[in-house]
Amino acid sequence: MFVTQKNQYALKAIVELAKRAGSGPVKISEIAQAQSIPLRFLEVILGQLKGSGFVASKRGYCGGYFLICRPEKISVGHVLRFMQGDPARHSCAACVSRGACPMEYDCAFATLFNRASEAVFKIFDETTIQDLVDGDTKGSS
Numbered sequence: 001m002f003v004t005q006k007n008q009y010a011l012k013a014i015v016e017l018a019k020r021a022g023s024g025p026v027k028i029s030e031i032a033q034a035q036s037i038p039l040r041f042l043e044v045i046l047g048q049l050k051g052s053g054f055v056a057s058k059r060g061y062c063g064g065y066f067l068i069c070r071p072e073k074i075s076v077g078h079v080l081r082f083m084q085g086d087p088a089r090h091s092c093a094a095c096v097s098r099g100a101c102p103m104e105y106d107c108a109f110a111t112l113f114n115r116a117s118e119a120v121f122k123i124f125d126e127t128t129i130q131d132l133v134d135g136d137t138k139g140s141s
Contacts, residue, residue, distance in 0.1 A: 007083045009037045010045050011132070014054060014079060018071035018129045025057070025064030045083075052082045071133060077125035 003011075012035040020026050028046060032039045046065055049055040056068045067074075 006045060007080055009041055010049060010083050011076060011079055012037060013042060013045060014129055015132050017055065017065060017067045018133045021067055021071060025066045027064045071130040072128050074129045075125050076127045077121055080124055
């Protein structure tokens, strides 16, 4: 409901880069194999993530991808917001239509689903990439 397959792949790629932090650039094929991500999807995702300020790349024979932020400074929420945009800015979490809501402001579910979305993103924001690397999904607070 909250995390698409593409966003899961983005998180997995960043976690893999965090696991290998300090060991130089990581080849895209190594990330794909280690995290079971289809190579063609990963190429697109890493291309997007280069614009995030979390990931950079180095070209050439010894090239690859690497984190430019420390993993404890990157939250899951940061990554998801970058990949999909801030859900609070797009539309009501209860609305399945991709444009203007046909219910306008008379939706019985809007408050419920928006509160649920805020609660989930609170957990995402409290969980860092380092927490995921360490296996601690309770977050750092």
